[in-house]
Amino acid sequence: MRSFVISWCLLRAVATAGNPHVDFAFGVLAERRGDDARAAELYESARVADPTAGPLVRRGVSRLLDEGNRSAAVAMFRDYAAARGDDPSVQLEYADFLVNQGRGDALAEKLAIETLDRVLASHPGSPPVVQRLASLVPDRAAELAAGLADDDPAAAMLFASLSRGLHDGDDVEARAEVDRRFLKAVDAHPRDAALARRASEHFRTTKRTDEAIHVLRTHADAAPWSLDLRARLGVLLFTAGRDDEGRGELEKLLVIAPEHKLAHQALAKHFRKAGDDEMAMRHSAELLRIRGGDPDEFVKLADEFLAAEQPAKARILLEKAAFDHPDDFSILRALAIATRRDPATRSRAPRLFREAESLLAEGETPDPAFLSESAECLIEAGQSKAAEERLRSAIRAMPADAKQETATALRRLAGLWESGNRNAAAAKALRQRADALDPP
Known part of the structure; x- marks a missing residue:
């Protein structure tokens, strides 16, 4: 075993001698082991063996700068740049190094300009060189620009x-x-x-x-694969008043990229402006589904779907919103209402109303619409007394200008009493009050 270890050490010594690749590999190993001093020695040994290797030079320069030896770092980079004089990328890197390390140093700036001028002489009109020189010597900007x-x-x-x-x-x-x-x-x-x-x-x-x-x-x-700029083209066509072209461009784009956000956003805005609420809502819903949004955005669009008697679309939209904002009362409130109005999911609504109400702060009362809709769930569950209390609370909380909503709640409460053969006179009075607010 001892002879094997000795042999391995001898082989390592032979392999390492003058081999920058091996030195670098052992340097990485030493660095991983936390032996930074040994790693630095090995990296420097590799650099000396291969002084034109950029990664080794950069490590050496970085180490010297960390040690505060700026002059040695500059000298090391200068020697590297001189050895790689035919490589413009190295010369640009050297010029950038001089500018960054020599801020306020006229000599460093002069050396950087001379380096860049040499590169420009061999690569006339090179944009990276012109950009750097124009920044360092603003008086030459016009001349440099003309050479592009x-x-x-x-x-x-x-x-x-x-x-x-x-x-x-x-x-x-x-x-x-x-x-x-x-x-x-x-x-x-x-x-x-x-x-x-x-x-x-x-x-x-x-x-x-x-x-x-x-x-x-x-x-x-x-x-044609440049989707973002095709979407931008559609937007500019709308801006120019060429609506048919803009719509056609964006609709073609959505055929191959159905989740392109800018296309949906632009089409939603276009259809809204054109008065086509159905298409505007469709693209707005797709946009929110893809990128998400604030609770207010979801609720506002869901209210539009409900007003258009499309509760299923409102519900689907709000289910996405509830996933993104699980603790937002406004989202769960709207989802409960949409779920109740959608015949396919009505049975799930009572649980959603309870979940939404649990998010209210202690002592906070639900709004009239929430109370009225949840009362319908209670009626369907045969809990007429609890529903009656909810309708009473909703009627009391209705704003003065909500005449139609108030009348609907009054008629619903009157219907409860009538179906139970109770409070006939009061039910009649409620209907009269409802008719005064919202004539049949």
């Missing part, structure tokens, strides 16, 4: 950003150049979603909706 390619997505988007800082918003000539670059880039790269979004927003925010629609249409035709 006019058919590249990243270049077109960067040109638009730089132009906003260089020109007034009402500079027609500057805006025309942004227009030209955006349109040329979209024609060259119609599938680029980021470009299409930025270009369409540029035209929309400058009050040229038709141009914004053209950009999104070009993109949607080239990339």
Whole structure:
């Protein structure tokens, strides 16, 4: 056993010597064991053996910065960048490092600018380089922007950003150049979603909706899978008053993506504006089902379904709401009412009324509608006395302007007395009062 251990140690020593991969692996193992000092030694050994390995250099730089040795960290990164002079991504990383670590340091900023200029010389018009240089040397922004390619997505988007800082918003000539670059880039790269979004927003925010629609249409035709921008196209068509096109675009989208939230939201708003309450409620319900919502949103839409005599749709909507908001009285109250009005689920209503009422604070009284609806459950269960008390409470709590609701409760209470051959005179008086409030 002893000889095996000695042999293993010798093999490890031989394998580790000058092998950055093995050093790195043992460094990870040491770090996992909590031996940070040994891990640092192994990582540094690996870096020395392979000084152009980015992950090893970054670990070394990070360690030096943690130790407060900023000058050594800068030197290590400088040597790494010099060894990888033909890699623009490394040069950009080095420039960013100089800027971040040398805030307020003129020399560090100068080195960063020189590094970026060297990259720009070998990669003219490179958007990442231009963006960094324009930030470091604002006086060169116009010259740098002019050097950007006019058919590249990243270049077109960067040109638009730089132009906003260089020109007034009402500079027609500057805006025309942004227009030209955006349109040329979209024609060259119609599938680029980021470009299409930025270009369409540029035209929309400058009050040229038709141009914004053209950009999104070009993109949607080239990339029909770009669902969010197809939905955005539908919204812009509505904005432009092209309702039939907008509705058609969104309805086609929902065929392949039936749970697209923006499409349902836009269609609900469109149908509401057009006076088609049925379709507006349908899309509003789908939207709430997909993304959820506040209790007030659910209750408001459920009340619309109940007013339209569609209790089943109200109930289904509120069952989703109760799952999301199990302790909200307004949700359970509305669910109990909808469940009672839906013939298919009426038998479940009494339990829901009890659950809802249990959420009320001590001493708090249910509202008149709740009392009236729960009274109906009691009547159906043969508990006429308890129902009578609920109807009395509901009538007393009715607001003065709820004449029709008050009359309905009065007639229901009168009917209870009449069916039990009780209080005939009082029942007659209740009916007279009801007729005065809501003439038959």
